[in-house]
Amino acid sequence: MCLAIPALVTELHDGAMASVSVGGIAKQISVALLDAVAVGDYVLLHVGYALHRVSEEEARRTLAMMAEAGLLQAEVAEMAQTTGLAGGAS
Amino acid sequence: MKYVDEFRDRDLARTLAAAIAVAADPARDYNFMEFCGGHTHAIFRYGVHDLVPANVRFVHGPGCPVCILPARRLDDAIELAERHGVILCSYGDMLRVPGTGRRSLLKAKADGADIRMVYSTLDALDIARANPGREVVFLGIGFETTTPPSAAAIAQAQAEGIANFSVFCNHVLTPPAIRHILEVPEIDPAQAARLDGFLGPSHVSAVIGSRPYEFLAARYAKPVVIAGFEPLDVMQSVLMLIRQVNEGRVEVENQYTRVVTRDGNRKAQDLVARIFELRPSFEWRGLGSVPDSALAIRADYAAFDAEKRFALSEKQSRETKSCECPAILRGVKKPKDCKLFGKACTPETPMGACMVSSEGACAAYWTYRRLETLAEMAAE
Amino acid sequence: MTLPAPDLSGSIDMSHGGGGRAMARLIRDIFLRHLANPLLDQGHDATRIDAGSGRIAVTTDAHVISPLFFPGGDIGSLAVHGTLNDLAMAGARPLALTAAFIIEEGFPLADLDRIAASMGRACREAGVPVATGDTKVVERGKGDGVFITTSGVGVVPEGVDIGPRRLRAGQAILLSGPIGDHGIAILSKRQGLEFGTEIRSDSAALHRMVADMVAAVPGIAVLRDPTRGGLSATLNELAGAAGLGMQLDERAIPVRPEVASACELLGLDPLNVANEGKLVCICEGEDAETLLAVMRAHVEGRDAARIGHVTVGPAGFVCMTTAIGGQRVVDWLSGEQLPRIC
Numbered sequence: 001m002c003l004a005i006p007a008l009v010t011e012l013h014d015g016a017m018a019s020v021s022v023g024g025i026a027k028q029i030s031v032a033l034l035d036a037v038a039v040g041d042y043v044l045l046h047v048g049y050a051l052h053r054v055s056e057e058e059a060r061r062t063l064a065m066m067a068e069a070g071l072l073q074a075e076v077a078e079m080a081q082t083t084g085l086a087g088g089a090s
Numbered sequence: 091m092k093y094v095d096e097f098r099d100r101d102l103a104r105t106l107a108a109a110i111a112v113a114a115d116p117a118r119d120y121n122f123m124e125f126c127g128g129h130t131h132a133i134f135r136y137g138v139h140d141l142v143p144a145n146v147r148f149v150h151g152p153g154c155p156v157c158i159l160p161a162r163r164l165d166d167a168i169e170l171a172e173r174h175g176v177i178l179c180s181y182g183d184m185l186r187v188p189g190t191g192r193r194s195l196l197k198a199k200a201d202g203a204d205i206r207m208v209y210s211t212l213d214a215l216d217i218a219r220a221n222p223g224r225e226v227v228f229l230g231i232g233f234e235t236t237t238p239p240s241a242a243a244i245a246q247a248q249a250e251g252i253a254n255f256s257v258f259c260n261h262v263l264t265p266p267a268i269r270h271i272l273e274v275p276e277i278d279p280a281q282a283a284r285l286d287g288f289l290g291p292s293h294v295s296a297v298i299g300s301r302p303y304e305f306l307a308a309r310y311a312k313p314v315v316i317a318g319f320e321p322l323d324v325m326q327s328v329l330m331l332i333r334q335v336n337e338g339r340v341e342v343e344n345q346y347t348r349v350v351t352r353d354g355n356r357k358a359q360d361l362v363a364r365i366f367e368l369r370p371s372f373e374w375r376g377l378g379s380v381p382d383s384a385l386a387i388r389a390d391y392a393a394f395d396a397e398k399r400f401a402l403s404e405k406q407s408r409e410t411k412s413c414e415c416p417a418i419l420r421g422v423k424k425p426k427d428c429k430l431f432g433k434a435c436t437p438e439t440p441m442g443a444c445m446v447s448s449e450g451a452c453a454a455y456w457t458y459r460r461l462e463t464l465a466e467m468a469a470e
Numbered sequence: 471m472t473l474p475a476p477d478l479s480g481s482i483d484m485s486h487g488g489g490g491r492a493m494a495r496l497i498r499d500i501f502l503r504h505l506a507n508p509l510l511d512q513g514h515d516a517t518r519i520d521a522g523s524g525r526i527a528v529t530t531d532a533h534v535i536s537p538l539f540f541p542g543g544d545i546g547s548l549a550v551h552g553t554l555n556d557l558a559m560a561g562a563r564p565l566a567l568t569a570a571f572i573i574e575e576g577f578p579l580a581d582l583d584r585i586a587a588s589m590g591r592a593c594r595e596a597g598v599p600v601a602t603g604d605t606k607v608v609e610r611g612k613g614d615g616v617f618i619t620t621s622g623v624g625v626v627p628e629g630v631d632i633g634p635r636r637l638r639a640g641q642a643i644l645l646s647g648p649i650g651d652h653g654i655a656i657l658s659k660r661q662g663l664e665f666g667t668e669i670r671s672d673s674a675a676l677h678r679m680v681a682d683m684v685a686a687v688p689g690i691a692v693l694r695d696p697t698r699g700g701l702s703a704t705l706n707e708l709a710g711a712a713g714l715g716m717q718l719d720e721r722a723i724p725v726r727p728e729v730a731s732a733c734e735l736l737g738l739d740p741l742n743v744a745n746e747g748k749l750v751c752i753c754e755g756e757d758a759e760t761l762l763a764v765m766r767a768h769v770e771g772r773d774a775a776r777i778g779h780v781t782v783g784p785a786g787f788v789c790m791t792t793a794i795g796g797q798r799v800v801d802w803l804s805g806e807q808l809p810r811i812c
Contacts, residue, residue, distance in 0.1 A: 460799050
């Protein structure tokens with residue numbers, strides 16, 4: 001199922017190893033599969049390996065789009081309501 | 091930002107649910123296959139069904155590595171531990187899966203085989219270092235996500251000269267399996283699940299990128315949205331798929347942009363390509379023999395290939411009779427269509443792999459949605 | 471008179487269980503040194519206890535755990551707390567415990583001393599003595615260090631009648647604090663899964679908090695400690711026994727962030743993870759706030775919360791409104807809890 005979770009890199013070690021924090025859990029992981037990992041990066045942790053960096057900017061954009069889905073939907077509902085009212089008045 | 095709880099927010103879920111309800115055309119059905127067991131698990135664990143209209147249906151795909159491993163390969167793993175006396179290291183997921191005669195790794199362990207659960211190939215390497223007089227075999231299973239860690243372990247074992255470590259490689263590939271599902275209708279229309287689009291893999295795509303799915307849109311005219319594994323990711327992706335269907339678009343879209351890019355992780359891909367090569371074909375439980383769908387260890391690394399190091403015997407492996415796992419894994423049948431479901435086959439007494447893995451469709455329906463499922467079964 | 475400090479440099483051998491002088495010395499140097507009290511000092515095969523009035527409650531629990539020492543406790547304190555809590559869940563006031571040790575040949579005396587000391591401390595803190603005990607030694611390879619079986623005797627006050635047959639639809643389900651601490655503390659030390667964390671086992675004796683709860687609301691319907699199998703097992707067992715349903719709200723169930731993270735890391739559900747210092751209390755809705763206040767006044771119940779209610783049906787099912795507002799069944803854990811990661 002490819003369980004993987006975001007982990008914050010807290011320290012880099014020799015041999016492409018790193019310490020990470022997963023919401024308060026400390027774990028030693030390998031960063032051998034990524035280039036140029038830095039302390040403070042969020043990485044996707046899967047079975048002891050960092051698989052990819054996690055982009056905060058993209059995460060915020062995604063959450064904003066989710067919220068916007070509601071705005072769009074509200075507009076649609078409003079339009080439907082306006083049309084409905086117009087229909088009732090005629 | 092912790093990237094977890096934000097994507098399980100109830101208010102945002104309501105917002106998305108309302109948007110989906112508006113977008114979904116009541117005059118038609120939407121049948122979306124989530125390929126990954128991780129999506130199946132998220133959908134059931136969070137009750138996403140309850141937040142989408144009834145005409146938006148999830149068809150559960152074969153993306154559960156535990157579920158699709160055929161009995162033969164599991165029997166081979168048990169043989170490695172029992173007859174060849176190796177220390178067999180496995181992820182916890184695999185331990186309870188029944189092989190031929192319903193024998194599992196846990197049963198073999200209880201009978202005295204040295205089988206150890208590990209969290210990582212890093213731990214398997216540690217076990218090999220600590221036991222230089224023993225052969226240590228890592229049971230490699232999983233999709234493109236789990237393959238790079240196996241490759242990294244082999245590279246590390248070679249670099250360090252850990253001569254007693256090898257991998258029993260069962261790594262499989264996602265795109266060929268999706269292609270296979272889409273080609274089945276062309277061969278046998280009766281075996282076809284109706285699909286209007288795919289929720290594309292999350293973490294597989296972190297490694298391989300979104301590009302390998304582009305053929306789905308181009309060749310098979312199926313919309314794809316690469317979706318994260320959190321429940322809000324699934325809901326937003328469903329909304330994106332509905333819009334593609336409604337607008338007649340057929341594209342590969344990426345909802346999971348915080349992790350997935352078009353190119354994926356090139357470094358991991360290169361390492362995998364260095365160590366592994368395509369198998370001409372591999373047996374999947376449920377899908378049968380699928381060409382170019384799995385990896386084997388290259389000849390250069392034969393010393394780390396358990397299949398080359400140990401002479402595995404011919405065996406008469408058998409899947410459990412009358413288990414509908416194969417059709418369920420193709421999305422053709424639902425768990426309730428299996429006559430073993432909930433009777434002979436429960437998570438306590440699993441007959442098939444779909445009931446063992448908590449990502450298996452049978453286990454998901456039984457564990458999280460039993461009430462609705464039992465009601466449907468009673469109504470039929 | 472203070473006993474001279476015993477020599478703890480050796481390890482257990484078969485003579486320590488043989489009934490001879492070595493066994494007598496072991497009992498004197500380790501068990502009596504840490505556990506002495508007037509009941510144990512009676513020195514009979516059977517200890518006599520003044521029970522007072524009320525019904526006798528009796529329970530027994532075999533403790534096996536790996537590792538023997540873990541963050542927040544060890545097998546000794548666990549063996550005391552576990553049995554005290556079993557008595558408390560019947561609403562009983564504990565009077566005394568018994569302790570039987572099965573020790574593996576080769577087990578270090580210093581470790582046994584540490585465990586006995588921890589038991590002694592737990593007993594003193596709880597105000598409940600070990601009244602009698604037994605020691606057996608098994609050959610190397612036939613035990614896992616040490617196993618401890620403790621039994622407990624207590625008295626249930628008049629008017630207290632706790633049990634699943636008193637469950638009724640509409641009653642409130644209370645939980646005394648965050649779940650999963652014990653199971654995750656143990657897992658964090660298991661070979662192959664080690665991770666660093668400040669999570670400590672919640673192992674604690676709950677009988678004092680229960681005494682206050684029972685005094686405040688004698689009509690409590692059910693008390694249960696969600697140990698092995700976690701909260702899900704406890705609630706399923708109760709729903710099944712009563713032929714009623716339960717409805718929970720996932721967002722109301724307290725879980726420490728570190729425990730939640732460890733569960734994410736290993737693919738576990740906190741609802742299935744063991745606790746050793748928590749209780750579930752089911753009571754009439756109008757008593758819920760009173761009981762929460764009583765619980766919150768104790769350190770063991772500081773984070774007590776109302777997590778759901780009993781329903782007419784579906785009989786035997788525990789259901790839950792998920793974080794995002796969907797519905798799911800909360801099922802028993804099936805088989806052994808295994809990480810689910812690939």
